[in-house]
Amino acid sequence: MTLGIIAAMSEELEILLQDMSLEVKKVKANMTFNKGKLWGKDVVAVVCGIGKVNAAICTQILASEYKVDKVINVGVAGGIGKEIYPGDIVIADNLVEHDMDTTAFGDPHGQIPRMDTFDFKCDTELVELARKACKSIKDINTFVGRIVSGDEFVASIEKIQWLEKEFSALSCEMEGASIAHVCYLNNIPFVIIRSISDNANNGAHMDFEKFTPIAVKNSTALLKEIVLSM
Numbered sequence: 068m069t070l071g072i073i074a075a076m077s078e079e080l081e082i083l084l085q086d087m088s089l090e091v092k093k094v095k096a097n098m099t100f101n102k103g104k105l106w107g108k109d110v111v112a113v114v115c116g117i118g119k120v121n122a123a124i125c126t127q128i129l130a131s132e133y134k135v136d137k138v139i140n141v142g143v144a145g146g147i148g149k150e151i152y153p154g155d156i157v158i159a160d161n162l163v164e165h166d167m168d169t170t171a172f173g174d175p176h177g178q179i180p181r182m183d184t185f186d187f188k189c190d191t192e193l194v195e196l197a198r199k200a201c202k203s204i205k206d207i208n209t210f211v212g213r214i215v216s217g218d219e220f221v222a223s224i225e226k227i228q229w230l231e232k233e234f235s236a237l238s239c240e241m242e243g244a245s246i247a248h249v250c251y252l253n254n255i256p257f258v259i260i261r262s263i264s265d266n267a268n269n270g271a272h273m274d275f276e277k278f279t280p281i282a283v284k285n286s287t288a289l290l291k292e293i294v295l296s297m
Contacts, residue, residue: 068297071135071255072105072112072290073125073246075142078279080114082287087112095132096124102133106294111135119164119218119245126249137193138250138257139293141286143278144214144240145221146266147231153266153273154207154281156289157237158197159214159259161186162244165230166217176233177215179248186213187247190256193293197258200292204285212237214259216244224267231268238263262286 074080080101088104098121101112111133115125122140129135144157151157163177163186170176178185194211201209215236221227230236243259250257262282265272273281 068136069109069111069133070294070297071129071133071138072110073115073122073129073138073140074112074286075114075242076279076283077114078283079141079286080112082283083112083290095128098125098128100128100133106291108294108297110294115242118241119216122242122245123249126246127253130249130253130255135255137190138246138255139193139290140243140246140257140259141290142240142242142261143264143282144238144261145227146238146263147227147268148210148237149269151210151237151263151266152208152269153263153278155263156201156204156207156209156285157214157261157263158194158201158209158211159189159243159261160194160211161188161213162247162259163213163215163234163236164217164244164248165215165234165236165239166219184251187244187251189247189258193256193258196293196296197260197289200289200296203292204288207285210237214243214261215239216241222267227268260286260289
């Protein structure tokens with residue numbers, strides 16, 4: 068089994084590479100793919116960059132050129148649910164592209180035209196592994212539910228409240244649903260995990276310099292627990 072790990076931040080990948088027995092490093096589409104052994108498993112690890120297109124290209128390369136069997140994506144997201152605070156973790160069980168809008172043709176917001184699904188569902192086994200792994204991290208709350216993605220940095224409280232009302236979303240970001248979309252088309256099991264940096268819906272915010280080491284520490288610990296459980 069080969070596992071694809073997509074990280075949002077270079078800081079996360081740097082930590083992983085310290086534990087990785089690197090075999091091959093290749094640059095494709097201006098992204099660096101690191102192939103080797105991580106905690107006893109065959110892994111390809113990469114930072115995809117920001118936005119849905121970057122994330123989709125990265126995931127398709129993992130599928131087509133590296134033939135990965137599963138994909139795990141860790142990163143940062145804004146909170147939507149009022150009970151979610153900075154430092155908490157959201158594990159997606161499904162994802163929707165909130166900026167897909169063909170409502171003029173009668174589709175609901177987020178529906179990709181002629182697609183046989185509205186949302187992209189994460190692999191239940193990987194979701195459960197992630198949920199169990201979260202128990203190893205102290206002083207955080209873990210939530211499982213819908214994450215929405217779009218090529219937009221959502222900053223307004225009005226938009227966040229709309230995402231909550233329209234999609235019942237727990238958090239929003241800019242890559243996860245695109246990764247999920249590509250995994251769905253390639254029939255690859257996946258899970259998307261997000262560390263929450265802020266939540267305009269309840270006014271909570273953490274300084275990014277303070278938040279980054281927390282996010283990196285938590286995502287690394289989660290990944291290790293998940294990989295070792297496979």
